[in-house]
Amino acid sequence: MPEPGSNEFNEVVEGRDDVLVSDLAVTEIISALVRRLRQGSLVREAARRLQQAILGRLDEGVYLRVELTRDVHRRAEQFLLSLPETPLRAADALHLALASSARAASLASFDARLTAAARAVGLATYPA
Numbered sequence: 813m814p815e816p817g818s819n820e821f822n823e824v825v826e827g828r829d830d831v832l833v834s835d836l837a838v839t840e841i842i843s844a845l846v847r848r849l850r851q852g853s854l855v856r857e858a859a860r861r862l863q864q865a866i867l868g869r870l871d872e873g874v875y876l877r878v879e880l881t882r883d884v885h886r887r888a889e890q891f892l893l894s895l896p897e898t899p900l901r902a903a904d905a906l907h908l909a910l911a912s913s914a915r916a917a918s919l920a921s922f923d924a925r926l927t928a929a930a931r932a933v934g935l936a937t938y939p940a
Contacts, residue, residue: 821920824938833875834910836903838866878914880906887913891929898929911935 825831842863848854869875888909892900900908904926911919911930918936921927927937 821938825920831875832878832911832914832916833866833870834878834880834907836880836906836910838863838870840903841866876914878910880910881913884909884913891933895929895932898932899925900929901925904929908933908935 842859845854845859845862849856849859870877884906888902888905891905891908891912892902904923907921907926908919908929912933912935916935918938919926919930920938921930922939930937
């Protein structure tokens, strides 16, 4: 789906073998697609094709799947408690914890709060 920065992002990740994706991220992507569906800017079949494409890439190993575990939840809670000046939502704290737990070098996000939190815990961010 064309979004501001999406072409640049696709160019950056295309062909990489170190892109980490969680099922939480997939669910959030589908949520954004459904919002487009409600607004009338996307048809249901296109949303389903995009979902299947993302899941297919995960299943094929094109993207590396990171799992939400009990330890990831505890790490997210620690981020929430240790970054009170950064208004993180629970899902954002989980994304941050997933990246941190997987020892990711960077985190891709177009959300200013998540980007600020990632930088606060020492992760590089995309876009910079």
